[in-house]
Amino acid sequence: METLKTYLAGLFEGVPDTAATRKAKVDLLDLMTDHYHEELAEGKSEAEAIGAAITAVGSIDEVLAALEIDPRQAAKPQPSAANAIDETTAERYWQANARYALTLGAGVAFCILSIALAAAFGIDDTTIAAVMFFLALGIGVAAIITSAMGIKPQRQRIGERPLTPATKALADEKMAAYHQSYTIGLMVGILCCLFSVLPPIVMNAIANEELGAPLMIGMIALGVFYLVYVQTISNGYKRLATRPIAD
Amino acid sequence: MISSDSMRGYNDALILAVLAGGDSYGYQVEKAIRDRTGGAYSIRETTLYSTLTRLVKNGSIEAYAGEISYGRPRTYYRLTAAGRRLLAAKRKEWVQTQAVVSKFLATEE
Numbered sequence: 519m520e521t522l523k524t525y526l527a528g529l530f531e532g533v534p535d536t537a538a539t540r541k542a543k544v545d546l547l548d549l550m551t552d553h554y555h556e557e558l559a560e561g562k563s564e565a566e567a568i569g570a571a572i573t574a575v576g577s578i579d580e581v582l583a584a585l586e587i588d589p590r591q592a593a594k595p596q597p598s599a600a601n602a603i604d605e606t607t608a609e610r611y612w613q614a615n616a617r618y619a620l621t622l623g624a625g626v627a628f629c630i631l632s633i634a635l636a637a638a639f640g641i642d643d644t645t646i647a648a649v650m651f652f653l654a655l656g657i658g659v660a661a662i663i664t665s666a667m668g669i670k671p672q673r674q675r676i677g678e679r680p681l682t683p684a685t686k687a688l689a690d691e692k693m694a695a696y697h698q699s700y701t702i703g704l705m706v707g708i709l710c711c712l713f714s715v716l717p718p719i720v721m722n723a724i725a726n727e728e729l730g731a732p733l734m735i736g737m738i739a740l741g742v743f744y745l746v747y748v749q750t751i752s753n754g755y756k757r758l759a760t761r762p763i764a765d
Numbered sequence: 766m767i768s769s770d771s772m773r774g775y776n777d778a779l780i781l782a783v784l785a786g787g788d789s790y791g792y793q794v795e796k797a798i799r800d801r802t803g804g805a806y807s808i809r810e811t812t813l814y815s816t817l818t819r820l821v822k823n824g825s826i827e828a829y830a831g832e833i834s835y836g837r838p839r840t841y842y843r844l845t846a847a848g849r850r851l852l853a854a855k856r857k858e859w860v861q862t863q864a865v866v867s868k869f870l871a872t873e874e
Contacts, residue, residue, distance in 0.1 A: 542814065545791060545840055549810045552792030574795075576769075576809030584815035584822075 521568050522550045529578045538585050550575065602682045602764035608689065611672045615754030618669040623747035625661030627739040628654050634735035641728045676757075680764040689759035696755055703748030710741030767806045776808060776816045777825075778855040784826060784844040785852055791817065791840065817842060825851050 526547055533539050550571045557567035582588075603611075632654035640647035681689065714737035718730030772779075783789060783797045791813060799807050820826045825848035830838035844852070 542818070544837065546810060546814055548835060548839060549791045549795065549814065551835055553795075553810070556792075556796070574807065574810050576811035578811060580809075580811045580815040581818075584818040 519551065519554075522547060522554060522571060525572055525575075526550065529575070533578075533582065533587065539587070542581055542585060546575070546581070600764075601679050603676055603679050603685050603758065603761075604682055605685050605688055607675065608681075608685045608758055611676050611758070612692065612754055614669055614672040616751060618665045619747045619750035619754070621661045621665035621668065622750055623743040625658045625663075625665060626746050627743035628658030628661060630658075630735060630739040630742060632658060634732040634739065637735065638729065638732035680762045681758060683763050685758065686761070686763050689755060689761075693752075693755040693759045696752060700748045700752045703744050707741045707744035707748070710737050710744065714738045714741065766804070767802075769809060769812065772806055772808075776812060777820060778852065778859065779808070780813070780816055780820065781825060781844065781848055781852040781855065784842055784848070788831075788841050788843040790831060790842070794842070820848065824848075 526543055530539065530543055553574055554567045554571040557570045558564070562570065632651045635654050636647045636651035638647075639650045714734045717733035717737065718727070721727050721730035721733065779798055780794055783794050783801075786797075789797065791810075794817075795808055795810065795813050817826070817828075821828050821842070824845060826842045827845055828840050828842055831841035832839055
C-alpha cells in the first residue's frame with residue numbers, strides 16, 4: 519500500500535497542490551488499491567500485485583489535461599520571491615561563466631592546434647610532432663573538463679530560480695552592454711576562419727609551403743576560440759535575462 | 766489485446782455504456798470494460814480517471830460519495846439524462862462509423 523502511495527506521489531511531483539489534484543490522487547489511489555486487492559485475491563504474490571497495479575496506471579499527462587493543468591507548468595517550480603536570484607549571486611555566476619568561456623574556448627582551440635603543431639613539427643621530426651600533438655591535445659581536453667567542472671556548481675546554484683526585479687534589470691543591462699563585444703568577437707572569429715586560406719597561398723608564394731597548413735589550422739583555432747568565447751559569455755547573460763521575475 | 770491508441774475516441778462511449786447498467790465506481794468500471802471485452806481491452810487507470818473527470822465536467826455523469834472504503838467514502842458515478850442522450854448519439858454514430866469503415870476494411874480486395 520505504501521509502495522502505491524509512494525509511486526503516486528512520484529507521479530504527481532511538481533503538480534500544483536489544489537483541491538482537484540488532491541481528489542485525483544485519492545481516486546487514483548483507490549483505483550490502484552482495488553486493483554492490487556483483486557490481484558492478491560487471484561493468488562498473485564504481493565510483489566506481482568503491486569507490479570500489476572502500477573503497470574495499469576498509465577500517463578499522468580492525461581489526468582493533468584482533464585484537470586486543465588499545463589504539464590510544462592506543472593513540472594516547473596512556481597516563481598517565488600523567497601528563492602529569487604539576487605544581484606550578488608548573478609555577478610558570481612557571470613564571473614564563473616567568464617572563466618568557463620575562457621577555458622572552454624582555449625580547450626577547443628588547443629585540440630585544433632594539436633593538429634597544427636603535429637603538422638609543423640612533423641616536417642623535421644615525427645617523434646617531436648607526436649609529443650607536441652598529444653601535449654596540445656591533452657591540454658585542450660584538460661581545459662574542457664576543467665571548464666565544465668568549474669561552471670557546474672554555479673549552474674546548480676542558480677538552477678531554475680527566478681530573478682529579483684533588480685537582477686532582471688542588471689541582466690538586461692549586461693546583455694545590452696555585451697552586444698557590441700559579442701558582434702566584434704563573432705566577426706573576428708568568422709574572419710579568422712575565412713582568411714585561414716591565406717597562409718598556404720602566401721607560404722607557397724615565398725617558397726615555404728610546409729608552414730602553410732599549420733598556419734591555416736592555427737588561424738582556424740584562433741577563430742574558433744573567439745566564436746566559443748563570445749557565444750558562451752553571451753549565453754551566460756541570456757540565461758538569466760530570459761528568466762521570470764519572482765512574485 | 767487491443768491498443769489504447771485504437772480505442773481512443775471510444776472510451777467515453779464505453780464508460781457511458783457501463784454506467785447505463787447501473788451506478789459504479791472507478792475500478793468496477795475498469796473491470797467491467799475488461800470483462801465485457803474478454804480481456805481484449807484494458808483501459809489505463811489514468812485514461813479512465815481523466816475520461817470520468819471530463820464526463821462529469823460536461824454533465825454526462827455525476828459523482829457522489831458512496832460507501833466507506835479504505836477509510837474514506839468511495840466515489841461513485843451515475844449517468845445523467847444528458848449522459849443518456851450522449852450515449853444514444855454515440856450508438857448512432859458508431860453504426861455510421863462501422864458502416865463507413867467496413868466499406869474499406871471488411872473484405873480484402
